[in-house]
Amino acid sequence: MDDLKAAATAATRRGFLKTGLLGGAALAGSLASGRAMAEGDPVITEIQDWNRYPGDGVDARPYGQPSQFESHVVRKNVPWLTSDTISSINFTPLHELEGIITPNGLCFERHHAGIAEIDPANHRLMINGLVDKPLVFTMADLKRFPRENRVYFLECAANTGMEWRGSQLNGCQYTHGMIHCVMYTGVRLKHILEEAGVKAAGSWVLAEGADASAMTRSIPMEKALDDCMVAFAMNGEALRPEQGYPIRLVVPGWEGNMWVKWLRRLEVGDQPWQQREETSKYTDLLANGKARRFTWKMDVKSVITSPSPQVPIVHGKGRTLVSGLAWSGSGTIKRVDVSIDGGRNWHAARIDGPSLPMALHRFYYEFDWDGSEIFLQSRAIDESGFVQPTKDQLRAVRGENSIYHNNGIQTWHVNKDGGVENVEIS
Amino acid sequence: MDDLKAAATAATRRGFLKTGLLGGAALAGSLASGRAMAEGDPVITEIQDWNRYPGDGVDARPYGQPSQFESHVVRKNVPWLTSDTISSINFTPLHELEGIITPNGLCFERHHAGIAEIDPANHRLMINGLVDKPLVFTMADLKRFPRENRVYFLECAANTGMEWRGSQLNGCQYTHGMIHCVMYTGVRLKHILEEAGVKAAGSWVLAEGADASAMTRSIPMEKALDDCMVAFAMNGEALRPEQGYPIRLVVPGWEGNMWVKWLRRLEVGDQPWQQREETSKYTDLLANGKARRFTWKMDVKSVITSPSPQVPIVHGKGRTLVSGLAWSGSGTIKRVDVSIDGGRNWHAARIDGPSLPMALHRFYYEFDWDGSEIFLQSRAIDESGFVQPTKDQLRAVRGENSIYHNNGIQTWHVNKDGGVENVEIS
Known part of the structure; x- marks a missing residue:
């Protein structure tokens, strides 16, 4: 369609709009919102630049970005919540989002030694411990297993944690923003464990990350064989670096810290490993000084x-x-x-x-x-x-x-x- | 976790790995993929940089981006397919994607006068024609209607169009990449039509875009009242500019050209308007020289x-x-x-x-x-x-x-x- 036609169409409409609005008694108070338009609103009676001039062509953005008018919709940090710059959190802007899918660029992130930037060609997943055959997989190996696609929320166990002692943070981004929900694609953990062959005594799996914190968590075998996944994609594309690229563990319904990012090792054992993140952290200190532990499931x-x-x-x-x-x-x-x-x-x-x-x-x-x-x-x-x-x-x-x-x-x-x-x- | 602990953990594991792999006869040929690891593969026996040094903190990326190792996963143009630079197409990289959700940055785009960059504060949706009350809505007005969330594919009618005369394009990105699938959030078109009050004779709706091509298509009232939406979000966040920000029409299951982007006007009438895009374009020329028209639905x-x-x-x-x-x-x-x-x-x-x-x-x-x-x-x-x-x-x-x-x-x-x-x- 050429510029001439666009201009002619706009001119006709402009004439209509003026007529329509000058005779616009019917409009007053009739809007769904109860908001009546001012007569002759220049936003609709005048031709706007975007109607007058062609915009950017398709080559301008091989990987698309949000509108410049959405620049306020970003993850945000609360600096005083974490003690140093490499162990930090930001929050999903829940108040600006719709539906149930969190766009990858807005999924909150929590990490303990910054964002690992891993070349997938140099990444391996090892499985060892109480297995018949210790194995090491490349990314290409993992992509030959049967895949599945599942939408799951991931919530940090500490989400809303500042509110235990009374209302504190003014915004659901901060009170509830340590959650996101995406469609994961990956391999059922069960298939990987079966490939290695779990020995009869194997009742726990240790998951270990490849980042500088070497994050480690113990997962009971029953859950590992049920619905856990080794995921390599989120919302259709590769995991984002801050979400564990090239692979992360998915532990549906359980606290986010167990969803080990940058996953490099799975060890099968006969008891939990009592790592820092399941003893001094991620346990629930009660009023009597005792701590509940293994409170993995995120409640309603x-x-x-x-x-x-x-x-x-x-x-x-x-x-x-x-x-x-x-x-x-x-x-x-x-x-x-x-x-x-x-x-x-x-x-x-x-x-x-x-x-x-x-x-x-x-x-x-x-x-x-x-x-x-x-x-x-x-x-x-x-x-x-x-x-x-x-x-x-x-x-x-x-x-x-x-x-x-x-x-x-x-x-x-x-x-x-x-x-x-x-x-x-x- | 401090650097000291990370280093200690890695050193222990390194010792393990060497032992494990040197005694690794069990590994040969046992991988799922049939691919055996070389003994002492330095990628796993040597500590990698991402395990040694902390990465970027959370403030580095308020709106996240893909890994640098995924830079090949982008929309691509085929320059000779369209005659000029402002009426153009690019293609979703289907061969690199997983699951059913297309990430917003990779949804193909087809436009006829470039990408309109619209300030939502200056955007209006008008409804006129055979209605009881012509209405004009701001974005804030539209957001007061009941919302819904639906996952739909959008396929261009010309997707795979180059293949009618035999195989041509070497890659599913090019043969089939004029399709994407996201979760839309918006208002059922029915609610907007009901607010204006469709007169008895109203049997068609014209949808018109605010871009410089003023894209226009006629839609039968039966479909308009069924499942069409005026959408303002895709995959949880605002529509992308190239997908019609701030609002587009969603016409589930029907050809993409009808999903008018940058939607600014809905007109109710008693017959189709015979616009260019439903006469000389988007009709199917048969062998006998006649053209099928109104072939809206995208078949299996x-x-x-x-x-x-x-x-x-x-x-x-x-x-x-x-x-x-x-x-x-x-x-x-x-x-x-x-x-x-x-x-x-x-x-x-x-x-x-x-x-x-x-x-x-x-x-x-x-x-x-x-x-x-x-x-x-x-x-x-x-x-x-x-x-x-x-x-x-x-x-x-x-x-x-x-x-x-x-x-x-x-x-x-x-x-x-x-x-x-x-x-x-x-």
Whole structure:
């Protein structure tokens, strides 16, 4: 289509728009949102540059990037949360995201010695210990096994950990952003273990990373033979470096620290190895000074992502859309309820999109906001019947010493101006 | 974890590895792939840089990018396919992708006047014509409607179009790469039409884009009220500029050209508008000189993505994994068969991952390659019972004049060296 035609079309439409809007009494107050357009809004009566001039051709971006107008949608760090620059965290911008898939560029990352940059040609996966045949695989070897594709959430055990002692961080990116959900492609760990031949006494698997922290975790054989994967792709393309490129372990429904990145070794043994990350870390210190350990599964949880402190209500009274996420390490989400009065009354939310086990679920709740202050909460129930608890219920059982496994109900206070704050109510 | 500990761990392992491999008779020939490791492979006996030194911290990449070792995985253009630089195409690198989700940065793009760069604050969607109330929406208005999340493939009607007259392009990126599949989030078009109120005579909807080509297509009201969406997000984040940011039309299962990008206007009418893109283009010229038109639905189709001309078999004889994609505008894929002898014998492939209507399906077929030349084909059958035809069957009905709607069976010839070529066999 040539420029001439585009210009002619635009001119015709411009004439129409002026007529339409000058006679626009029907428009006032009739919009879905209750927002009437100003007559003769130049944004629609004037031809815009993007309608007038051709844009970039396809060669400009062999690998595409977000719009310049989305530059605020990024992972963010909270510097004071970690003690040094190489052991650090950033957070998924949940408040800006939709659906259940996290784009690869926005998946939070947690690492203990920075991002390893590995040449896959020089990467190997070894399996040793209580096996019939110790084996070493190249990436090409791994890609000859049968593959599978599964959508799973990955949540850090410390997600929402700062909230054990009361509301702290003002934004769901910071309170709940140590989670992401992608489609993994890889090899079922079972196939690799079977290739090596697990000896009768083999009841645990150690997974070890190739980064400078040599991250190591013990995984019970039952889980290893069930649904664990050695994944090499996420959302269709190779893993990102910060997510373990070229391979990572996938441990569906269990805490993120066990999903060892840059995976280089699997050892079969007859007991857990008691590594640092399963003793002094990633255990739950109780009020009596004892620690719960091997609390691997991530329990049922949900959060309202919008409105939330980073995305207040800006449209005033009227039709308001509540959007949020729910998930459970025990399978699918059966139901989500939303409250606007701090948990006194609950309303069934609508779960929309695929409902896949151990994956994020998206829920919505629409209501007419009357402009008064409200206390927004969501409460998820998973297929096993587990109901998301309040924070006080959690504290009654586990005390306030831990930073791990806080799946309590989150409260957002919406004030009369639409501003949103992280609060707790009793 | 400090450097000291990482170094100590690595040193211990290094000792182990040397021992393990020197006594490694058990390794020879025992690998899944049949590939034995050389003893003392320095890649595993020597500490690698990524194990010795910490990598980048989290602040280095607020929006993540692929590994430097994946720089070959990009969209590619075929310059001679389009006549000028602003009306152009590039192709999804299907041969490098896994699962069913296409990462946003790798979704093929086809545009007619370059990529419009639109500031969403200055974008409006108007609805006019045979409606009770003409309306104009801002982006904020649209985000107050109920949302939905759906995974759909988008295929250009001209995908595989160069193959009507015989095999031409050597690589599934070029023969089949005008397709992608993402999770869309947006508003059901039905809600927007209902808000404006469609008059009794309203039986067609015109969708118009805001780019410099002012792309326009007519859509029957029945489809518009069924499953069409006005989408603002793909794979969780805002649409990419080349995919219509800030909004595009989603027309599930139908040809990509109708999924108008940079959507700015919907007009309700009582007949199709006979725009250029539904008359001289996107109609199917038959052998007798007449043209089929309104051939919107994309019929059942499949292609083997690996091995294929861009990814030959490099491992020699033995266990070989065939991976491919299947899809249908009529719903889910019920079955995929694979042949290694050019269609004489068919073997059931394994469909793995979510099976969603009008979305890509991933299939696998594993076999032991004996090193002789083979002719690889795949054949999909959708839930409506439609069986993917051969190219000759298609030509018998439709001739060879068209460039659109070629869903014929693709043949890859694998030679004795593992090299792969695009061929046709009768």
